[in-house]
Amino acid sequence: MSMKADFVVRHARIRTMWDELPFAEALAAWRGRILAVGRDEEIADLIGPGTRVLDAGGGVVLPGFHDAHCHILLFGLSLVEVNVRGATTIAEIVEAVAAHAHRTPPGRWIRGGGYNENKLQERRHPTRHDLDPVSPHHPVWLSHVSGHMGIANSRALAIAGITRETPDPPGGRIVRDAEGEPTGLLLETAQELIKRVLPPYTLEETKAALEAAGRQMAAEGITAAQDAWAGWIAPEEFRAYQEAVVEGLLPQRIWLMVDVERLTLRDGRFDFAFGLHTGFGSERLKLGAIKIFTDGSLIGRTAALRQPYMDPPDVTGMLVKDPRTLVELIRCAHTGGWQVAMHAIGDRAIEAALEAIEEVMGPEAGRFRPRIEHCGVLAPDLLERLRRLQVVVVTQPRFIYELGDGFRGALGEERARWTYPLASLRGVPLAFSSDRPVVDGAPLKGIQAAVLRCTQSGNPFVLEEAFTVEEALRAYTIGAAYAAFAESELGALAPGRWADLVVLGEDPLEVNPERLAEIPVLVTVVGGKIVWEQ
Numbered sequence: 001m002s003m004k005a006d007f008v009v010r011h012a013r014i015r016t017m018w019d020e021l022p023f024a025e026a027l028a029a030w031r032g033r034i035l036a037v038g039r040d041e042e043i044a045d046l047i048g049p050g051t052r053v054l055d056a057g058g059g060v061v062l063p064g065f066h067d068a069h070c071h072i073l074l075f076g077l078s079l080v081e082v083n084v085r086g087a088t089t090i091a092e093i094v095e096a097v098a099a100h101a102h103r104t105p106p107g108r109w110i111r112g113g114g115y116n117e118n119k120l121q122e123r124r125h126p127t128r129h130d131l132d133p134v135s136p137h138h139p140v141w142l143s144h145v146s147g148h149m150g151i152a153n154s155r156a157l158a159i160a161g162i163t164r165e166t167p168d169p170p171g172g173r174i175v176r177d178a179e180g181e182p183t184g185l186l187l188e189t190a191q192e193l194i195k196r197v198l199p200p201y202t203l204e205e206t207k208a209a210l211e212a213a214g215r216q217m218a219a220e221g222i223t224a225a226q227d228a229w230a231g232w233i234a235p236e237e238f239r240a241y242q243e244a245v246v247e248g249l250l251p252q253r254i255w256l257m258v259d260v261e262r263l264t265l266r267d268g269r270f271d272f273a274f275g276l277h278t279g280f281g282s283e284r285l286k287l288g289a290i291k292i293f294t295d296g297s298l299i300g301r302t303a304a305l306r307q308p309y310m311d312p313p314d315v316t317g318m319l320v321k322d323p324r325t326l327v328e329l330i331r332c333a334h335t336g337g338w339q340v341a342m343h344a345i346g347d348r349a350i351e352a353a354l355e356a357i358e359e360v361m362g363p364e365a366g367r368f369r370p371r372i373e374h375c376g377v378l379a380p381d382l383l384e385r386l387r388r389l390q391v392v393v394v395t396q397p398r399f400i401y402e403l404g405d406g407f408r409g410a411l412g413e414e415r416a417r418w419t420y421p422l423a424s425l426r427g428v429p430l431a432f433s434s435d436r437p438v439v440d441g442a443p444l445k446g447i448q449a450a451v452l453r454c455t456q457s458g459n460p461f462v463l464e465e466a467f468t469v470e471e472a473l474r475a476y477t478i479g480a481a482y483a484a485f486a487e488s489e490l491g492a493l494a495p496g497r498w499a500d501l502v503v504l505g506e507d508p509l510e511v512n513p514e515r516l517a518e519i520p521v522l523v524t525v526v527g528g529k530i531v532w533e534q
């Protein structure tokens, strides 16, 4: 009696990304791990009566995609709540609210958003008068796509106690009509008047959002995902993740990064749940890095630059932490056993991050795999330093497509040359990710953006920085695994590793790059189990 597999894929074109055997026809797994890869006839011996056999019908098999930086719960909420990102008229927004009002018990909040008044025919924000007729029994709160403002209906204003007498809070404004009545639009800090009366998400709501995210990610071939900022949206967020994973609602392997702002420092250490740190957890759910913000965003003009923005020309953004605090935080994280992931977009922020990393971890910093998330405006001197330190860059190729035109406007042509580079990063550990729901998170769309480097308006964005398809695939698989210390378990289809894979209808290495994003995802497998099938 020889050993039999419990899962086999055959009649496939397998690109293993394993150097010893880059191509195969079949793969066998047992209890979630790969037993063997090889030719169909070699694997046939491993098929027994209890084997689940997946006939790929000539489809292309790759290691599953791995999103190294995304916001799983926020993405899930964007799927289950009102989502009006694509709205082109106020009527569409009203309709979306009406649909939610229809299936939400009276009195419960309806929330969501993503509208952009510049994309609306009316070229104005909706008002409470637009929303009230379809939501007489529900308080409604819709955020603007920027997050810097939002719109409330009359019921929500009443619950928040906002009337014509309410003064504007410092740093915010309650927008009013000609008669002085609030329109429902609340700018900047005025949003807090609503946010402080919004009820927290329940465990059930949180899990439902994770389930929606998990389903969508599985349909896109994602088998692993790192949440870049867990623990701040819902009161029982970690519990929701744990239960969603155990109950199979969230089929991916998940890492949760912890926001440093959620931790308290005591005697030079973070006081976090009995000293837990990066790597704690199971093969399905682990603690990731500590996330430390150093600056904001280019589009919001809050990313910290060495030289002012092109527009407005007197703004340079700012570091959200002074350099000494940064060093202190990294030292505490590092000595506490945490990997460090620093959000840094502007060149001044990247410089501050690299300086702090080198000061705390020394010239061999790379072996601790400190990460820079986004790493947007990478001036040539910083690139050299990054290379020397072997800091892991976690970048978002899809930004180039969706946000590239805005980057050019913010930075001008010269700095755009160094912005979100890829080819220049050869030799630096590199992981791909989406930052969803900021942009579309389908990995094949990210890969296409990395290869074409074309913006939404159809303009090339520094073509010399383009990646090959092979490089982009590696960054979205093994590169992402490396960023999570998981490259010996994931990212290549080799014996002993997890059987996490995706079956595609066409070979990304053979199709016209213009069509990469349209390649159908046929099947997604995590740990030898089919979690999605077209």
Ligand SMILES: [Zn+2]
Residues within 6 Å of the ligand: 069, 070, 071, 228, 435
């Ligand atoms: Zn993010």
